[in-house]
Amino acid sequence: MAKSKKLDSLIKALQIMPGVGPRSATRIAYHLLARRRNESLTLANIIEDAMHNIKLCKSCRDYSDDDVCPLCSNVKRQNTGLLCIVETPSDVRAIDNAHAFEGLYFVLHGHLSPIDGIGPEDIGLPILQDKFEKGEIKEIIIATNPTIEGDVTASYIASMARNFDIKVSKIASGVPVGGELDNVDENTLATSLKNRLPY
Amino acid sequence: MAKSKKLDSLIKALQIMPGVGPRSATRIAYHLLARRRNESLTLANIIEDAMHNIKLCKSCRDYSDDDVCPLCSNVKRQNTGLLCIVETPSDVRAIDNAHAFEGLYFVLHGHLSPIDGIGPEDIGLPILQDKFEKGEIKEIIIATNPTIEGDVTASYIASMARNFDIKVSKIASGVPVGGELDNVDENTLATSLKNRLPY
Numbered sequence: 001m002a003k004s005k006k007l008d009s010l011i012k013a014l015q016i017m018p019g020v021g022p023r024s025a026t027r028i029a030y031h032l033l034a035r036r037r038n039e040s041l042t043l044a045n046i047i048e049d050a051m052h053n054i055k056l057c058k059s060c061r062d063y064s065d066d067d068v069c070p071l072c073s074n075v076k077r078q079n080t081g082l083l084c085i086v087e088t089p090s091d092v093r094a095i096d097n098a099h100a101f102e103g104l105y106f107v108l109h110g111h112l113s114p115i116d117g118i119g120p121e122d123i124g125l126p127i128l129q130d131k132f133e134k135g136e137i138k139e140i141i142i143a144t145n146p147t148i149e150g151d152v153t154a155s156y157i158a159s160m161a162r163n164f165d166i167k168v169s170k171i172a173s174g175v176p177v178g179g180e181l182d183n184v185d186e187n188t189l190a191t192s193l194k195n196r197l198p199y
Numbered sequence: 200m201a202k203s204k205k206l207d208s209l210i211k212a213l214q215i216m217p218g219v220g221p222r223s224a225t226r227i228a229y230h231l232l233a234r235r236r237n238e239s240l241t242l243a244n245i246i247e248d249a250m251h252n253i254k255l256c257k258s259c260r261d262y263s264d265d266d267v268c269p270l271c272s273n274v275k276r277q278n279t280g281l282l283c284i285v286e287t288p289s290d291v292r293a294i295d296n297a298h299a300f301e302g303l304y305f306v307l308h309g310h311l312s313p314i315d316g317i318g319p320e321d322i323g324l325p326i327l328q329d330k331f332e333k334g335e336i337k338e339i340i341i342a343t344n345p346t347i348e349g350d351v352t353a354s355y356i357a358s359m360a361r362n363f364d365i366k367v368s369k370i371a372s373g374v375p376v377g378g379e380l381d382n383v384d385e386n387t388l389a390t391s392l393k394n395r396l397p398y
Contacts, residue, residue, distance in 0.1 A: 003256075006245075013241060020227075027289070040250045
């Protein structure tokens with residue numbers, strides 16, 4: 001029995017969020033109503049603003065408030081001639097948080113998947129081709145996911161880049177740093193052996 | 200480095216939700232941006248509507264879209280003369296989902312806690328007193344949490360009710376149905392022994 005239809009709608013609507021099922025949506029809804037009415041109104045405004053106004057940077061296709069994001073406008077980063085190619089905007093965030101890369105990014109928003117009808121145009125490869133043609137990129141680092149689709153996409157991009165004499169590398173796959181070997185799956189271990197480095 | 204301030208605001212704002220920390224807020228924000236822009240705008244509207252318009256039922260103090268909620272307006276429930284007293288609106292939902300109670304509810308929105316300055320007025324006891332005076336309540340079932348504060352609140356309400364010759368009971372505390380005894384904490388086991396029932 002629904003005592004408040006608005007509350008039921010809220011509980012249902014909250015479930016568009018990943019990881020939020022009926023139980024946690026219910027908990028969230030009651031919590032917001034009881035203790036966070038003002039902050040919830042702010043949240044609603046922020047969601048609205050974000051969904052209407054966050055666009056894709058014209059250069060890297062990452063989420064941006066402006067036509068070109070601050071990272072792409074950064075001359076120091078431009079001068080590196082380095083371009084890191086990733087599948088999703090959250091990959092950019094992950095890599096940037098590692099503080100180990102000072103170049104530019106390019107976001108595919110997916111990977112090649114002929115079965116699903118996802119071809120080169122759908123993942124922005126014509127824009128990438130333009131970048132290659134301009135001659136400002138000296139090296140690309142491919143950081144697609146280490147999955148079959150990610151690898152296929154990587155090799156497609158690698159052959160595009162080679163037409164322009166651009167250096168191509170791919171991020172290393174292997175055992176996670178700080179992990180324990182017996183928790184690592186067989187494929188990863190096999191890869192880490194195949195890709196072993198001189199010591 | 201923030202590439203999109205609006206995205207950072209969204210990630211921060213999402214963290215008002217219980218159980219949502221920086222990591223899951225980030226995951227949620229990217230997911231909504233990538234795949235659920237329209238549903239997110241709907242969610243924003245629903246949150247706004249809920250926070251502005253969900254009020255407390257004048258009779259039971261549960262969340263309601265109307266001045267008096269459909270449950271309190273239900274004559275069949277009124278006629279039982281039964282009133283179940285709980286601490287929070289989500290307790291009403293929990294008990295109602297058990298389909299074992301056909302009477303009316305009353306929500307305290309907390310419990311007595313002199314240390315925090317929470318007295319009888321803060322948990323709606325004057326309204327409860329009015330209900331008792333009207334004479335329509337024949338029995339109250341106290342379903343406050345089995346905590347010290349919940350028990351103190353329960354005994355306060357019990358003595359209020361006894362002034363009106365209202366039958367008072369309290370929900371049973373004991374081992375959870377379907378649970379295993381060796382997973383039950385000692386206090387609960389001790390209570391279940393003390394409150395054992397003839398068989």
